[in-house]
Amino acid sequence: MESKKPMTIWEKLENMDVRYIYLLMWVAISLPILRPIGIPLGRYSIETLGLYNFIDKLPPGSIVVFIDDQSPAAAAECHPAEIAIFQHCVNKGLKVLFYASRAEAVPFIESTLQKVLGASKDHPDYGKKYVNLGFIPQYEVGLAALAANMFYTVKDAYGNDIKTLPFFQNLPTGTAKDWAIVIYYGASSVDWVVRQITDVYGTKTGGGVAAVLSSRIYPYFPDKVVGFTNGLKGAAEYEILVKRPGDAAAGMDAQSLGHLVIVIFIILGNLGYFISKRRRM
Amino acid sequence: MSVDLTTIVNLTAAGITLMLLSYLYKENRFFRIAEHAYMGAAAAYTTLISIDTAWTYLYDYVSKGHWWWWLTIPIGLLYIFFFTRKYFYLYRYPTAIVMGIGMGTIVSRYIKTQFLEQIRATIYESTTTQYLLPKPLDGILISIGVLTALFYFYFTMEFKGPLNTIAKIGRYTLIAGFGGSFGLTVMARISLFIGRVRFLYFTHPGPYICVVAAIMLIASITLDYMKKSK
């Protein structure tokens, strides 16, 4: 009868129940949230600074369009960015036009208005400086229609006739040419915004995007997409830049530890693999 | 004792979150219940918002006396024939309309943005880009990467000798890009979980629900361990 070789520590670790890994991950992310470590954010990324500097240089009264395309899943990264960027626009006296390209993003516009202004349709500047057009369906076709004619939706999200709103008075062309920048919030794709707005009307694009989308934006950066907040870290950077630390900045310690744990797992897993391989050889 | 609506909403949200997270221990009935609740509610919410928008657009025309706009409703209702065998072809009409309009809006701009502009940007960046290496090395790397990776996707001939080397460089470019994308994806997923955890720990009555969930988890682990021992 063959005697079984005792398992090495590496083999034991390799065959460990996967739920211990889940527990370790949960603890690594929870601990810094319950007890912040205070790791400094570090230098601002070029992507975030690109967007911040562009908005900072806009003259007061410029029209900024926010396209909310975030699902509740992407909102964890996009919503803090949207709040910070909207705060920046409010500080600079810019006019902001909101619309949602998906039904689930509609409440986030309301939440942004409430968190920055304290009110939405009841705010004295609503209709003059800030308008919420609500949900415009069909993604790219809807954006193309809005870009060609800003009065496309006829009514805003609250049922007001947009022709009566001061925001829409005295527009030079009533098209996307009047917009200073379009900022996309979401996780699907920024291609359609660049296609329908930047390459047609010349209006630049920006992003408050989930990190999973960032890789698809680099081909357009910085020529057509002047800048974007890259996930939660980018949102945290923007919050610090506008001096309004919020949910994103609070989550950075957990972000650090989570990343560190995954890198350690990769190193440990590969170490174990190579050591076991050498032993077998 | 009065309980306000916000507490009930937060209680439900925390409950749904933890029921879905229970999948990490093992697949269970709580997870399935939460998953089904989410699917039903999401479908209902999307439908309501879509109906509101469609009615706003329709009312704008019919209120001006353009009665022919009412025809959009029966055309849209042809979608229901998706479920029939005999009249399935009627489902193709609204599909053709939606698809045709979408294709027409996109096609000319697609070619400009995703082909001509990308080629222009690659040529422009080959001399202007500088991130780590001295100019114009970074730009040249981008151009080489794009060209070799496009070459890698050319499947109609066998790569031998120098062609194989070019395809290999293209493959490594793609893989390095995927590595970067992986790093970004990890950040995205961790951020999502951070959002959930912050909600559970800091929104009343999340912490109480967490304690209840922890007790249930310990009980479940104990029961499983006892079953295994038998």
Place this chain on the structure above:
Amino acid sequence: MSIVIRRYIPWILAVILTFFMALDTLVLEKNINAYAEAIRKAQAIIGTHAVIISITLFTRIHGRRVIKDPKRIESWILLICLWIPLIWGLGRYAFYGVKPTVEPSIQQVFSAIVSPGDSTIYSILVFFIASAAYRAFRARSMEAAILLIAGSICMLGNAPVGELIWSGFVPLKDWINNVWVRAEARVIIISGLLATLALYVRILLGYERGWMGRGE
């Protein structure tokens, strides 16, 4: 005649609309642009009706399940969470004019069920990534090694702690993102365009009939 109605008329309709909308994107003629805007609104109204398919499918599949086995709680929950908000929201809209975006009970359903459900389902992936990082990501070949090294550098560059460990992670991460990720994404974009154009041409020429669904 039958095949004309079943196949050719939908196909010709798609072709005509494609060309008209493409014309709208290329010319600045007032009448064409006005008609195109009206057509886009019609598309928005017609396209909205596609939700009928999802609601009918849910009701049919889960309705059959509860009839067959009334103890199937999950299906009951789905049907309740689907139909009660829908009927209530439609009733409030039709009889009281309260839009779903401002109707408090509908927004509460969103906050209580849809938002946490969507976020949590995707956030579970972080655990699977951690598990895969430990058990599956092995540098078995040159390609895998490049992927893992690039991924690890980007992860440490993205997290604030990376800069504390070594300040070089951030410029390296920027380099990988702006050179290699840019090149890779550009290739995917160009390849995607060629594939999509090929598909559009096939649809317009009538060779591609997958969009027509099953049947003749």
